[in-house]
Amino acid sequence: MVWGTYDLGKPRTRLMVQALRHSGAEINEIHAPVWEGAExxxxxxxxxxxxxxxxxxxxxxxxVWRFARAPRPDVVVVGYLGHLDVLILWFFARLRRVPVVWDAFLSLYDTVVMDRRMVSSSHPLAFALKAWEWLACRAATKVVVDTEAQGAFFRDFYALGQNKVASVFVGAEASVFPPATTRNENDRRRVVFYGQFIPLHGIATIVEAARLSGSRPLDWLIIGMGQQADVIREMLEADAPASLSWTPWVPYGELVKHIASADVCLGVFGASEKAGRVIPNKVFQVVSAGRPLVTRDGPGMRELVGEGAEGIRLVPPADPAALLAAVEDLIAEGSGARDLHGDLRSRFSIEALAERWKDILMEVVL
Incomplete structure (x- = not known):
């Protein structure tokens, strides 16, 4: 059973449900849509x-009424954003002796307090978030996150056992982000970023790299909005690189066109510890589309690429000069002229995700 107010607007959640179905499990969805449309x-x-x-x-x-009336499942999966769902379900799942697998995906405390710095660690809201998440972890039989680096954070920060936490890559929707068949035929090379304007993504680093590129034949495109949009707008109003353009929004299904036409796509460049532990949606999507990628180095990315991969450059966080050098290196290498990452795609194919989810479910059922 997949139960709760999970956000089907997130690729993570859609891929989770798809993988569970692909695993051969019989799925009964009990879902109340709350978050769809809230990017x-x-x-x-x-x-x-x-x-x-x-x-x-x-x-x-x-x-709760639907859960109580439904045939007893072998296991209940609570998807993201399920921090309250898992607490509400706790008593009723124990009453029916049903294990609960919670796809926490990420830490709200880490996001709000440590990464986005929306409140200080001494703020009452920070204490409330930490207590809430601590309790939610204990309400679940198994907690699932997106990388082993994130799993290590959860185990250490919330004092959880080694087997309490598991990881599943986010992956990408292959039908939306197939290997790109078009290429940029212009003399000027195209560098593309898309995503929310949040600290983790390091948008200011991208703007500075565009400024450093000066008169080089590079066109930079950033697509997105979010928490730091006003800060970025002020940067551009004060000294906008002539080669950089900003598009506030593009429909999800059209992102692949921008990826396909890019000579280099950009990942994340934030300096927080979280930015190093995660592998964001855009990385999987760019890899799925077979395009060259520059993103920050960190333990999360190393889980996917190991010591390195063709057409991917990992750079230090918040380092515009390193970002620009990596972009120029990929362009000089000519990686954008061919399909890349076929070996990496198999690591997060729907078959691979299904197998991983199947293993996690079997661990709590047997």
Whole structure:
């Protein structure tokens, strides 16, 4: 059973459900949509937040009733964003002796306090978030995150046992991000970033790299909005690189066109510890599309590429000069002229994700 208010607007969640179905498990979905359409929950308008909060609260009586009436499952999977779901379900799952696998995916405390620095670690909200997440981890039989580096963080920060936490790569929707068949035929080379404007992504580093590129034949495109949009807007108003353009939004299904036409795609460049532990959606999507990639080095990325991979350059965090040098190196190498990453794609294919999820479910059922 997949249960809760999980956010099907997130590729992570859609791929999780798809992988569970592909694993051969019989899936019964009991789902109340709350978060769909909220790309960045930290910048929601007050009215939207209140409306979704009310919908969130009203969803639980129905969800619990459906769980109680459904045939007893072998295991319940709670998807992201399930921090409250897993606590609500805790008593009822224990009553029916059903193990609960919670796809925490990431730490809210780490995101809000340590990465985005929206509140200080001494703020009451920080203490509340930490206590909430600590309790949620104990309400689940197994906690799932996206990388082993993230798993190590959860084990250390919340004092969890080695077998309590497992990891599954995010992956990419192969039908949306197939290997690119088009190429940039212009003399000027194209460098593309897309994503939320949050500290983890290091947008300022990209802007500085574009500024350092000066008169080189490089065109930089950044696509996105979010928490730091005003900061980036001020940077560009003060001294905008002539070669950089900013598009606030592109439909999800059209992102692959920008990836395909790029000579180099960009990942994340933030300096936080979290930025080093994760492998973001865009990395898997760019690899799925077979395009050259520059992103920051860290233990998370090393889980995917090991000591390195053709067409991928890993750079230090918050280092515009290193970013620019890596972009120029990939262009000089000519990686953009061919399909790349076939070996890496198999690491996060739907078959690989399904096998990993199957192993996790069997661990808690047997």
């Amino acid at each position: 960045d929950k930290s910048v929601m308008h007050r009215s939207d937040a209140l409306r979704r909060g009310l919908r969130w609260a009203l969803a639980y009586p129905w969800l």
